[in-house]
Amino acid sequence: MRHELITSVQNPLVKRLHQLLDRKGREEQNRFLVEGAHLVEEALNSGAGVVTVLYDEQREIDPACLRAIEKRQTEIEVVAVSAAVLAKLTETKNPQGIVAEVKKNTRDWQEWMESAANRDYMLLLLDEIQDPGNLGTILRTAEAAGVDGVVLGAGSVDLYNGKVIRSTMGALFRLAVFVRPLPEAIQKVRQQGGRILVSSLKENSLAYHEAAYGGKVALVIGNEGRGVSTQVADLADSYVHIPLYGRAESLNAAVAAGILVYEAQRHRTFPPAN
Amino acid sequence: MRHELITSVQNPLVKRLHQLLDRKGREEQNRFLVEGAHLVEEALNSGAGVVTVLYDEQREIDPACLRAIEKRQTEIEVVAVSAAVLAKLTETKNPQGIVAEVKKNTRDWQEWMESAANRDYMLLLLDEIQDPGNLGTILRTAEAAGVDGVVLGAGSVDLYNGKVIRSTMGALFRLAVFVRPLPEAIQKVRQQGGRILVSSLKENSLAYHEAAYGGKVALVIGNEGRGVSTQVADLADSYVHIPLYGRAESLNAAVAAGILVYEAQRHRTFPPAN
Structure with missing residues (x-):
């Protein structure tokens, strides 16, 4: 723990951390910011690479978050700051008085796939998701549906965008998420004998409840407006779609992903009778 | 069509319409605003009670929207305004140059229920949903799942909130939505021999795929944080829940609603074998 109070937004630490509010800064430093007691607590308790915790010295730290800080206090730096400094490092209208600097996830994709070679898995592959709230x-x-891992392809919103992180409600720290080109991930799944199911309204697409989801499987969900890109869709073993019974043109991307992953998990957990 | 240009934000029409950005104004005038070419077009084509369309005289009107305006031009007033006036009447960062004043839906609940007395239906009942994006x-x-009607209970975010309307992507104009106290709606469904399924994590709650969704059924979804209120939950015939396989504490309310209504519709359309 460090006890000197930082009150200047010109402080070098504050200036460096402020850069993490932008994707460029996050890519240069390979770190990101997490705001709010609940998310900071999740980051600490899940073993994420928390480097620094900054809290508003005028406010009480949430007790559960404080316990999480104390458990890891030998590894992290804890810094009291003024409300103005905290405001400089947060994006929400009502910042909760605490923010953490966290190292990006360094889980190794090749290693993870090797370790999964001899068991079944369900991966979710995301192709060019643009909206941070949707991605989160x-x-x-x-994570709630028990997906084993998520692969975020090229052209997506930044995984470490503040709104993405807030929308995950902490799942980011508990889930295996990889940033990889989807064609490469698909090739690896196929090498292991897995099947690729692409969400698509193509003519030969199966209604989502008719598909087979057992074994090793990768489900691919596409961009909010355009769906899955042709390059990725062409790599599918089969296509699935969610029927639209009304006059709606589409479902929200997060709702569609939820319906698909839950259906897949249900088939895996309670295989259909036929 | 009216051709005089309005450039003053002090114009009485502009001042009156500006009040529709607040719930109070919407309740006093019984009207609401819809912004953007796609939603204005949907409102016009679905026969909603459009009163006035205002467009930025410096910008082209989207062709499909213009056709929808022309089809109903004898009933509505079309007014050219300055960009400043339009900005005064819109909420989004990049307004699309067009906004419509629309009368609130006047569909009669009692009448709708009487007309449904001799057929099956699936209603969705929403208890104290707070987030406008979730409600929309x-x-x-x-609507996409083919739900026959939605009842919005007391204590919810305003159905005519701008963000709700934008998030519906036009479904608001195509769906039968009623604002009624849920206990009253539940009593009516039960009088007609319908069953009430409440989304809940109670001990005796069925996994969502094990429930029966045929006949007349009302599915109740609760508040984002607290779930369904005790008063409403106590009126259930059965409870259903979506299993959480990971360590997540809950699902997003819109995702949970999507999984439930799609499962219900699938059971209704393709009844399970057993």
């Missing part, structure tokens, strides 16, 4: 909600839902 | 996405999903 999809990760939250994937 | 739930309505969008309900």
Whole structure:
């Protein structure tokens, strides 16, 4: 723990951390910011690479978050700051008085896939998801549904965007998420004998409840407006779609992902009779 | 069509319409605003009670929206305004240059229920949903899933909130939505021999795929944080829940609603074998 109070937004630590509010800064430093007591607590308790915790010295730290800080206090730096400094490092209208600097996830994709070679798995592959709220909600839902891992392809919103992280409700820290080109991930799944199911309204697409989801499987969900890109869709073993009974043109991407991953998990857990 | 240009934000029409950005104004005038070419077009084409369309005189009107305006031009007033006036009447960062004043839906609940007395239906009942994006996405999903009607209970975010309307992607204009106290709606469904399924994590709650969804049925979804209120939950015939396989504490309300209504519709359309 460090006890000197930082009150200047010109402080070098504050200036460096402020850069993490932008994707460029996050990519340069390979770190990101997490705000709010609940998410900071999740980051600490899940063993994420928390480097620094900054808290508003005028406010009480949430007790559960404080316990999480104390458990890891030998590894992390804890810094009291003024409300103005905290405001400089947060994006929400009502910041909760605490923010953490966290190292990006360094889980190794090749290693993870090797370790999974001899068991079944369900992966969720995301192709060019653009909306941070959608991406965060999809990760939250994937974790709840027991998805084994998520692969975020090229051209997506930044995984470490503040709104993505807030929308995950902490799932980001509990889920295996990899940033990889989807064609590469698909090739690896196929090498292991897995099947690729692509969400698509193509003519030969199966209604989502008719598909087979057992064994090793990768489900691919596409961009909010355009769906899965042709390059990725062409790599599918089969196509699935969610029927639209009304006059709606589409479902929200997070809702569609939720319906698909839950259906897949249900088939895996309670295989259909036929 | 009216051709005089309005450039003053002090114009009486502009001042009156500006009040529709607040719930109070919407309740006093019984009207609401819809912004953007796609939603204005949907409102016009679905026969909603459009009163006035205002467009930025410096910008082209989207061709499909213009056709929808022309089809109803004898009933509505079309007014050219300055960009400043339009900005005064819109909430989004990049307004699309067009906004419509629309009368609130006047569909009669008693009449709708009487007309449904001799057929099956699936209603979705929403208890104290707070987030406008969630409510709009739930309505969008309900319409896509072929839900026959939605009842919004007391204590919810305003159905005519701008963000709700934008998140529905037009479903608000195509779906039968009623604002009624849920206990009253539940009593009516039960009088007609319908069953009430409440989403809940109670001990005796069925996994969502094990429930029976045929006949007349009302599915109740609760508040984002607290779930369904005790008063409403006590009126259930059965409880259903979506299993959480990961360590997540909950699903996003719109995702949960999507999984439930799609499962219900699937059971209704393709009844399980057993």
